[in-house]
Amino acid sequence: MSPALTALQPDLVFNGGRFAPGVVHLDARGRIVSVDAAPLPGSMTMRLRNMALLPGFINAHSHVFQRLLRGVAERPTGRSEDFWSWRSAMYSLVDKMTPELLEDIATATYLEMRQAGYTRVKEFHYLHHGKGGQRYADCHELSRRLIAAAQRAGIALELMRVVYLEAPEPSQKRFRDKDIDDAIALTDELRATAGIPVGIAPHSVRAVSPEGFARCADWARLRGAELHAHVAEQPKEVAWCLERHGKTPVALLADAGAFGPRTHAVHLTHLNDYDVTLIGKSGAVAVICPSTEANLADGIPRLPELLDAGAALAIGSDSQAHVDPFLELRSLEYHERLRSGRRCHFDPAALLSATTVRQAPGDVADFLMIDLDAPALAGVPITALASALAFGADARVVVGHWHALNGGAVILRPELLRSAGRALWA
Ligand SMILES: [Zn+2]
Incomplete structure (x- = not known):
């Protein structure tokens, strides 16, 4: 029986x-x-x-350590703050990060995510090396800290190991591998030993060359793995890419063969009509992070057109300015209402289906x-x-x-957050 x-x-x-x-x-x-x-x-x-x-819910885009910027990065300085000044604040946090602090903040934040309804998180992980770019004895020390944190918090983790090669600023040394071969070898090594799904994440057109994107796309295709990238988040990034490469970030990725159904293109805030068509045709996933995009003053993506063109949808808590999937869904709809002057853009049941686990x-x-x-x-x-x-x-x-793995209903409080946050900013 x-x-x-x-x-x-x-x-x-x-x-x-x-x-x-x-x-x-x-x-x-x-x-x-x-x-x-x-x-x-x-x-x-x-x-x-x-x-x-x-x-x-699936949290398809997270930089977990940025949780320590909540509140701290809100500086009333006469409306001069923008994405780039926020990035400087984030880099000062990067400079302070230790393996122990990363594990503490990740444990607390993954608990916060789980309590909010996220049961799976795709971590876009770019903080690889020690201060000044020094390698840890185990090159994957910080990845392993994230894996341990997710296990403790009871959330399913997927690691998107970031490739970051153009790194002119001192803080960026912690993100940078030697070259594309090194980055790919390290991603393979992590994939073989992590015990969880590992994908590749060429950070953005600012950080990876078109050739680098092509190598990452080949890597992902051959292994059936996901490829994640920040795409067209800021007008300055699009303008820079047009000037440097003569094409938009979306066209650059498309020419590098980087778009497909397993590609997660994050933000997609500033697109032209052709960009929308390219993404839609490929069936790529548009990862929209409305609470972070609002927090960073990025703008509002053309989501209805992307979905009509054939893109899939995912949401992310990204900078952890807020951790609440219900807020992200509401923001998708409300941002569109505010922009268009019209109501009811998205089918709520379709939003729930798209953003939750199968x-x-x-x-x-x-x-x-x-x-x-x-x-x-x-x-x-x-x-x-x-x-x-x-x-x-x-x-x-x-x-x-x-x-099944957690044995039913468990609600845990992020106690660790108190000590980690206060110790850092004291
Ligand atoms: Zn991001």
């Missing part, structure tokens, strides 16, 4: 792009067997009253437990639940995370 199934029976399950009553059956390893109308005979039923199950038979169950009694959801009819979550809720509606 096969072992009994576990039946998770909430009031509602987000399944097939909508909320409806349902029972999720899991096998002994926590994998989804089926979603049914009622518990199957002989299953052990866990009734989750006044709760809805929603697959966990949950189908055979997948390990990875569900958020949403409190239907939470103040933000009181009085919301079932038919409007997806809209209320995407546009009217925040992370406080998440009361737990069901994941």
Whole structure:
């Protein structure tokens, strides 16, 4: 006789792009067997009253150490601050970072992410080396600190190891590998030993040459790995690229063969019509980080046109100015409303489907437990639940995370953040 199934029976399950009553059956390893109308005979039923199950959110773009800039980088200096002055503040943080501090802040921030509803994070990791560019005895010391932090926090981590070769400023020495061969060898080495998915991330057109992008694209294609890059975040970057290479950052990546369905192009804030077509045609993922893009005064991407052209969508908490997937979804819609003077640009259920983990038979169950009694959801009819979550809720509606590896609902407080932040800025 096969072992009994576990039946998770909430009031509602987000399944097939909508909320409806349902029972999720899991096998002994926590994998989804089926979603049914009622518990199957002989299953052990866990009734989750006044709760809805929603697959966990994917945080597709994170620089976890930047969490220590929250509040600190907001300087009232007569409206002269911009992306580039923020970057100087970030570099002063880079100069202070130690392996111990990185592990502390990553543990605390990954806990904060998990508590907010992110259950998977793709870390765009560019802080590789010691102060002055000195290599650690284990060249992957800082990557391993992130892996340890994610394990402690109970979040699934994917590392996008950044390639950063043009590094004129002293702080950038910590990001820089010797050359493209060195960067690729180190990425292979990390991939072979990390025990988690590892992709490659040519940082941006500022940091990697067109030839470097082509090498990274080949690497990712041959290994079936993801390629992530910052693309067209700032007008100055686009202007510089046009002057230096005679083409936009998007055209440069396209000519280097860097676009495909596994490519994650981050920000895409300043695009021309041809850029939009190129990205859409490739089926690449547009990773939009609206709270960071607002915080850094980047601008508003042309998301409706990108999606119409064929791009996929992901969200990221990026600089950690905010860690709340519900805020990111609301911002996607609200930024578009403010720009266009029109309402209702995105289907909320489609936004939830695009930004959460796939949950189908055979997948390990990875569900958020949403409190239907939470103040933000009181009085919301079932038919409007997806809209209320995407546009009217925040992370406080998440009361737990069901994941086989973590044994069910665990809510942890980022206690470590207090000591790490105060010690650094004291
Ligand atoms: Zn970024």
